[in-house]
Amino acid sequence: AQTVTQSQPEMSVQEAETVTLSCTYDTSESDYYLFWYKQPPSRQMILVIRQEAYKQQNATENRFSVNFQKAAKSFSLKISDSQLGDAAMYFCAYRSAETSGSRLTFGEGTQLTVNP
């Protein structure tokens, strides 16, 4: 079974600075997807970014980018120019592309605080 680990329960960053959230995963599969979701106090889970394992290029969405290291099974999220609205719980998630169904396996989450 796949597992996802986020080793940083809490992180903080100053507004306008850059922060990196860590995620590692364990799998024997070669074809899969990785996601970062954001959950603000409203509780709505919002997709931040998605990475396909077969793509070498790291995904980018505006101020959000990932560092995907397939051999190391690492998938970190970098937030540039942090804004107060980035404060939220961030979850890393794994989805197999090889098995049926589309369930996601989530990490424990990292609570990000943005200081003004």
Place this chain on the structure above:
Amino acid sequence: DVKVTQSSRYLVKRTGEKVFLECVQDMDHENMFWYRQDPGLGLRLIYFSYDVKMKEKGDIPEGYSVSREKKERFSLILESASTNQTSMYLCASSAGYLRGSPLHFGNGTRLTVT
């Protein structure tokens, strides 16, 4: 935009009660999911369904059951609520035909069992 609606935002029930959590999605998605969210544990999958009347157990199905009689609706049932089922419950859906499609979530139901 995909909309996933959970019937209750907050719910308080007594131990032993039968509890129904309802979820409806409006995008004709094949797949629907129920997760439970607890501090320090992330989201854990309870049950999922990839078609009407189909269901599969997730990682923590004990004490729960589900029902999917219509494609748009997926219900989570706590047959006899217990205090250890106090938690946040999140429903999600995804398109079955789209490779790598993400999950779309509802706003969650915070259930307290006293």
